[in-house]
Amino acid sequence: MTQMKCACHGLVNFSSHSPNTLRRSLLKAAITVPAITSATTWAASHDPDTVFINGKITTLDAAHSTATAIAVKQGRITQLGDDATIRKLVGPNTRIVDFKGKRVVPGFIDAHCHPMETIYMQNDWVDARYPEVPTVNAALERIQAWANKTEAGKWIFVACVSASQNKFLEKRLPNRGELDRAAPNNPVVLANGTHMAVANSMALKMLGVTKGISKLKHGGSALLDATGEPTGVLTDVQADVPTTPTVEEMRDYYSTGIQKLWNQYGFTSVLAITPSAALPVMQHVAQHAKPPTLRYTVSVWTSSNAHDMPEDLSGFEMPIGTNPDFYRFGGIKDWVDGENDCRTGYMYEAYIGHAETDPPGNKGTLVTPQTDIDRVVRIAAKQKKFSMLHCSGDRAMDMGLTAIEKLMYSNKGNTLARIEHFGMFQMKASQLERARKLKPRGLHISIQPTWLLELVKADFENMPAAVAKTGFQFRKMIDAGLEPAAGTDMTGIYMGNINPFTAMYASVTRNSDRGVFQPEQAVSVTEALSMWTIWAARSIGESKLKGSLEIGKYADMVVLSDDIFVISQDKIKDLTVASTIVNGEVVYS
Ligand SMILES: [Zn+2]
Structure with a gap:
């Protein structure tokens, strides 16, 4: 339930830049040797701003390296290693931060969430x-x-x-x-x-x-x-109902209040799904407010069926003067169907209905016809943005896959397209196979592991058991190479599902609101972490900057209250964040 205006037309037409180019040049600047003016200034300019020592650091790089210390300059990681090596880099102005032997992992990335709706629900x-x-x-x-x-x-x-x-x-x-x-x-x-x-x-x-x-x-x-x-x-009246935020609420959302909520759960980046009507305020805040403590990649939706999605997306870009390390326009979103938990996901088989709310023989709602789904995917790819297709029911999932196949099998270049809530409520073997083939061409999937604790029982009440039992098959997805990206969907459905540790606990133990569900679909702790970090970064096209702790990447980290690799699986749900570090600065402790 969100925004009324389908205001892609009449958006403030800020002149746009290419965030990618800007980001690349900034990255280069951060690791290029500056001009030498004197020996002293050269040395000072090369000293790390901060070194973090005495940690158990899980980098989640390709080699699964570990380290105990990290050096940071201008918000980027400049070196990783053991304490002795990193201590040698310390200069007169370098700050030393002690991790006190705690487990440190890359900053969490919420790969699907709705911060603005969260503000509504808190206040209005x-x-x-x-x-x-x-x-x-x-x-x-x-x-x-x-x-x-x-x-x-x-x-x-x-x-x-x-x-x-x-x-x-x-x-x-x-x-x-x-x-x-x-x-x-x-x-x-x-x-x-x-x-x-x-x-x-x-x-x-x-x-x-x-x-x-x-x-x-x-x-x-x-x-x-x-x-x-x-x-x-x-x-599916999210675009029809007039829930209009005030400018003050929006400012608060982008500049102060809302990011603290994500920071305290270890999030350093979010994919913020944003109605186009609210975008001008975000663009304004991005240009004028001081850098936030959370990195926003923005995905824009117009109406729920995307019928009014403009061909030219340049009006959605962040304006000149925006810090591209913190704000980036990444993609566009469309709802292919409703959602299975309220029996509007578009299905082949009929739901077990509720007479007072459901039409007879209800198989859910198709929100966007195939031609419009195809159009959204094409528009995004043409402008090197990602498309996000919300596909809840199995019939909608096939339509989403068809649109992406049409694009990827005709397009030579690699492009990024996503399916949201992939296989959460059900998944057919044929769909897993189609997705497996599309992955090397740029398909990414987003999942919401917390729903294991909230929706399995409802799935069995809403759908035939043979269908319901095919939901949440994370093991199969990972084994097919799909690298599922986790998102909270805060606050698409629930208010309280922001905690990534309960989600990791559910993914690893397979505990659900219906007891242990399909235990053979359990994932490892490393895989559970990857869903919220490196795989999430890949799903928004930002794995060169985020998702693992490597030289040149943002110094975004989470210090955990306890060692996730040592405690019993049952205790993962009780983990908290000791501190959240964004851009080399502690933003929550
Ligand atoms: Zn959502």
């Missing part, structure tokens, strides 16, 4: 999420209390939880009539995750949904009853 949403809100009645009480202090006519947004109609005591969502009674003078939209919502009568009216109208302007759909009357259930 009625929180009716399970388990704190366990029943429909409790949710309605919260909505009523919010409505009582809200001026008439103002929109009210309610955060529910995907699959929560399975979780609420009543096994259903609040309905249109109940929302009318709880908030008679306000338009209300209750979001069951991103892909399903229930609206009250005033909201339906304001969205233009009346008798017989089942399609909304920006890709959403309305469920009608037998008489053609809208039931209040809406699907």
